[in-house]
Amino acid sequence: MNKAGKKTKRLLLSVLIFIVAGVIIVLAGFNGGKSIHIETTTVKRGSVSNTVSATGTLEAINTVVVGTQVSGVIEAIYVDFNSEVRKGQLLAELDKSILQAGLDEAEAAVYDAKAEYDFQKNNHERNKTLYDKGLIAQADYDLVVYNYKKSEASLKSAQAKCDKSHKNLGYATVYSPIDGVILNRVVEEGQTVTASMNTPELFTIANNLTEMQVEADIDEADIGLVKQGQRVVFTVDAFPDETFNGSIEEVHLQPQETSNVITYTVIVSAPNPQMKLKPGMTASINVFVEEVSDVLTIEGKAIRFAPDRNLMVELMKSLPEDQRPKRSNKQLSGSAMNPKNGRMERSPGSPKNEAQDDAFKRVWIKEGDLIRPVMIETGIDDGNLVEVISGLEANMQVVTGMSLEKKEVEKDESTASNPFMPQRPGRK
Numbered sequence: 001m002n003k004a005g006k007k008t009k010r011l012l013l014s015v016l017i018f019i020v021a022g023v024i025i026v027l028a029g030f031n032g033g034k035s036i037h038i039e040t041t042t043v044k045r046g047s048v049s050n051t052v053s054a055t056g057t058l059e060a061i062n063t064v065v066v067g068t069q070v071s072g073v074i075e076a077i078y079v080d081f082n083s084e085v086r087k088g089q090l091l092a093e094l095d096k097s098i099l100q101a102g103l104d105e106a107e108a109a110v111y112d113a114k115a116e117y118d119f120q121k122n123n124h125e126r127n128k129t130l131y132d133k134g135l136i137a138q139a140d141y142d143l144v145v146y147n148y149k150k151s152e153a154s155l156k157s158a159q160a161k162c163d164k165s166h167k168n169l170g171y172a173t174v175y176s177p178i179d180g181v182i183l184n185r186v187v188e189e190g191q192t193v194t195a196s197m198n199t200p201e202l203f204t205i206a207n208n209l210t211e212m213q214v215e216a217d218i219d220e221a222d223i224g225l226v227k228q229g230q231r232v233v234f235t236v237d238a239f240p241d242e243t244f245n246g247s248i249e250e251v252h253l254q255p256q257e258t259s260n261v262i263t264y265t266v267i268v269s270a271p272n273p274q275m276k277l278k279p280g281m282t283a284s285i286n287v288f289v290e291e292v293s294d295v296l297t298i299e300g301k302a303i304r305f306a307p308d309r310n311l312m313v314e315l316m317k318s319l320p321e322d323q324r325p326k327r328s329n330k331q332l333s334g335s336a337m338n339p340k341n342g343r344m345e346r347s348p349g350s351p352k353n354e355a356q357d358d359a360f361k362r363v364w365i366k367e368g369d370l371i372r373p374v375m376i377e378t379g380i381d382d383g384n385l386v387e388v389i390s391g392l393e394a395n396m397q398v399v400t401g402m403s404l405e406k407k408e409v410e411k412d413e414s415t416a417s418n419p420f421m422p423q424r425p426g427r428k
Helices: 003-032 097-132 138-171 300-304 309-318
Strands: 034-042 044-060 063-067 072-077 090-094 173-175 180-185 201-206 211-219 231-236 239-258 261-271 282-299 335-337 344-346 360-367 370-381 385-390 397-406
Touching: 034 309, 044 261, 044 370, 044 385, 090 201, 097 138, 138 173, 211 239, 211 282, 231 261, 239 282, 261 282, 282 300, 282 370, 282 397, 300 360, 300 370, 300 385, 300 397, 309 397
Parallel strands: none
Antiparallel strands: 034 397, 044 211, 044 282, 063 201, 072 090, 090 173, 180 201, 211 261, 231 239, 231 282, 239 261, 282 385, 335 344, 360 370, 360 397, 370 385
């Protein structure tokens, strides 16, 4: 064999030795560096709630729009925006000259009708006496009766018109119907208002702004959860860092349809002692449809955790033989863990209703290096925390995740360099 062939053979042998040594090192590091990492959460006492969110508008509990039933010119206004008024207080007056003239005319018509009535009444009495004695014909007496009754009707009609004119004159003076605050004034002195089909609006009065309400629209998918008396918290844009409290007062049955979306109006009480809330503000509300406090809670991911069979096998193998759980002594709530495959097996006589009831869930608790399953009864679930009714105690560690980790293999100088690799001349 020539020198070139020998050199090639030595090179191939060196490469083969390098590959075999590398595989041995990798396998040794993999087999000896595996560990099971267990993530847990602590059972704590806390509060759990489910809420329904919506938006609404703040309104005064009792708002009255004050108008006028007669047309005319606004002669005087005695209140302004935000004025506090009492029931019966004078707010404004219209020009009364035309209305007064109408009343005078109606009263004159009453006097005329009264005179005609008196004449026909006396005439009827005289002719009735003659008719009773048979001195006048039936036709003549019927005409006298007709004129008498007609005059009586004319008097009543004139009196009604007079009463109406008197009432209209009274409408020219506008009084407050309630105690409250002037929210809006839509007229000025000298402005003409016309009462035709609709009553002209003059003022808007809110009864009591220290007690307000939110009119919120709840989606039809959530309205079944909302009930009278439930606690409500809400915020407004004017005070984004402040939370206001209220409660459900009414749930209206009349649906509202907007763009094919059905909603229902819910009235929320909104105490306003500091007068921070103003009518018309937009409120973002949260209705507490379910709420418990000072109860045991765990994170929701503990309910959703289920151990991987292969990881369970690795965990069992990593324990000393005397610490591995036995099926005969690791039963809990009718379930036991098979150390060979990590599966749960239900023992004879265990209650089946727990597995079928949605309120019962299986979680895994960590005790030292071991984990074991328990059946717990759950309550309210808000998506983050779950209420624990029974099955766990405070400060228990509940498993939320398992993963396989590799320990880093420390390399010393003997493994950091390959003794089979040729060294370049001049390097030490």
